Amino acid sequence: MGLLKEFKEFAVKGNVVDLAVAVIIGGAFGKIVSSFVNDIIMPPLGVLLGGVDFKDLSLTIRDAYTTDAGEQMAAVVLSYGNFIQNVVDFLIIAFVIFMAIKGMNTMKxxxxxxPAAPPAPPKSEVLLEEIRDLLKNK
Structure with missing residues (x-):
């Protein structure tokens, strides 16, 4: 029973809840960045490079073939175009996180x-000032 209680306390703590929210928001942000890269950045970049669609960039190591038993074997392909898109995704996400952290550090x-408020004068000094003011008034 003690282990269940400890787990409940752990799971309800703010850090775990904050982490869960961060993971969910991070996943949604990743989808937005992927869409931005796939739909906004890569098409014009492909046009600039002569109409290349990065999703189609691949290297075929072995073509599809049929075995002696009549079984169809798929082609072995390295899809480096998808890799390029994922690298661009990563770079954009890393840059956005860098800028967010830089902004937070600047604010901090x-x-x-x-400037901090000046420290209060010691009681003895305050007392001496009061005595001085009293003497001036006489």
Whole structure:
């Protein structure tokens, strides 16, 4: 029973919930970036490179063939076009995360650089100032 209680406390803590939310948002963000790369960046890049569709870029190692038993064997293909698209996805995601962290660090640095209130004078100094003011008034 103690193990179940410990797990419940662990799962309900803010860190685990925050991590779960981050994973869900990260997955959705990944889909957006993939769509951005596949639908916005790669088509014009393909046109600039002579009408190349990166999804079609591949290297066939062995063509499809039929075995002696009549079984169809699929071609062995290296789809390096998909790899290029995934690299572009990664670079965009890494850049966005870099910019977000850089922005957070800048905000944090500005907050740390904000001037702190001057420290309160010691009680003895305050008392001496009060005595001085009283003497001036007489």
């Amino acid at each position: 640095k500005k907050k740390e650089e904000a």
